[in-house]
Amino acid sequence: AQKITQTQPGMFVQEKEAVTLDCTYDTSDPSYGLFWYKQPSSGEMIFLIYQGSYDQQNATEGRYSLNFQKARKSANLVISASQLGDSAMYFCAMREGGTGGFKTIFGAGTRLFVKA
Amino acid sequence: DVKVTQSSRYLVKRTGEKVFLECVQDMDHENMFWYRQDPGLGLRLIYFSYDVKMKEKGDIPEGYSVSREKKERFSLILESASTNQTSMYLCATIRLSGHTEAFFGQGTRLTVV
Numbered sequence: 001a002q003k004i005t006q007t008q009p010g011m012f013v014q015e016k017e018a019v020t021l022d023c024t025y026d027t028s029d030p031s032y033g034l035f036w037y038k039q040p041s042s043g044e045m046i047f048l049i050y051q052g053s054y055d056q057q058n059a060t061e062g063r064y065s066l067n068f069q070k071a072r073k074s075a076n077l078v079i080s081a082s083q084l085g086d087s088a089m090y091f092c093a094m095r096e097g098g099t100g101g102f103k104t105i106f107g108a109g110t111r112l113f114v115k116a
Numbered sequence: 117d118v119k120v121t122q123s124s125r126y127l128v129k130r131t132g133e134k135v136f137l138e139c140v141q142d143m144d145h146e147n148m149f150w151y152r153q154d155p156g157l158g159l160r161l162i163y164f165s166y167d168v169k170m171k172e173k174g175d176i177p178e179g180y181s182v183s184r185e186k187k188e189r190f191s192l193i194l195e196s197a198s199t200n201q202t203s204m205y206l207c208a209t210i211r212l213s214g215h216t217e218a219f220f221g222q223g224t225r226l227t228v229v
Contacts, residue, residue, distance in 0.1 A: 043222070
C-alpha cells in the first residue's frame with residue numbers, strides 16, 4: 001500500500017533563513033507524482049510544487065524547491081529565505097498513475113512557525 | 117479561473133441522519149476525491165472517482181459512500197451519521213495534463229451531534 005510520512009509535527013525557523021520539511025513515501029508504482037501544499041490558518045489549500053517520478057531535475061517554484069531523492073524515496077521541501085507569511089501547515093502528497101484512476105494521498109502534515 | 121465548489125461551508129446533523137456533501141468542479145477533470153481532515157492525521161482519502169459512475173475506495177471508506185452521475189459532480193454520502201464523523205471534509209480534483217496540480221474546494225465543516 002502506498003504511504004506518505006512526514007516525521008516533523010512542528011518546525012521553527014528564523015525569518016530569512018532556509019528550512020527543510022521532510023517527506024518520505026512508499027509506492028511500488030513506477031509512475032507517480034509528488035506534491036507539496038500549504039494550508040494557512042484560513043484553511044485553503046495552496047499548491048506549491050510538483051515533481052514527477054520521471055522528471056530528471058528537481059522542481060523549483062520561486063522560493064520553493066523539492067529535493068527529490070528517488071532511491072531514498074524522499075521528497076523534501078526546501079523553503080529559502082523564510083517569511084513570516086510562511087507560517088502554516090505543510091502537506092506532502094503522492095499520486096500514483098494507472099488505468100484505475102490516480103489515487104492521491106497526503107501525509108499528516110508539518111506545522112511551520114517562522115520567528116521574527 | 118478553476119473552481120471546485122462544495123455545497124456547504126458548515127453543517128450540523130444529528131446522529132443517524134443521512135448526510136449528503138456535494139462537490140462540483142468546472143474544469144472537466146476526470147479524477148475527483150473526497151478527504152477528511154483531522155488534527156494530527158492530515159488529509160485521509162475516503163473515496164475517489166476517475167470517471168462517471170466509477171469509484172474506488174480510499175483508505176477510510178467505512179461509513180461512507182459516493183455517487184458520480186455526472187462528470188462535474190461528486191457526492192459524498194454518510195448513510196447514518198455518527199459523532200466520529202465530525203470533521204472537515206475536503207473535495208479535490210486533479211489536473212494531469214501540462215502543469216500537474218490538485219485543486220480543492222473550500223471545505224465543509226461537519227458536526228454530528
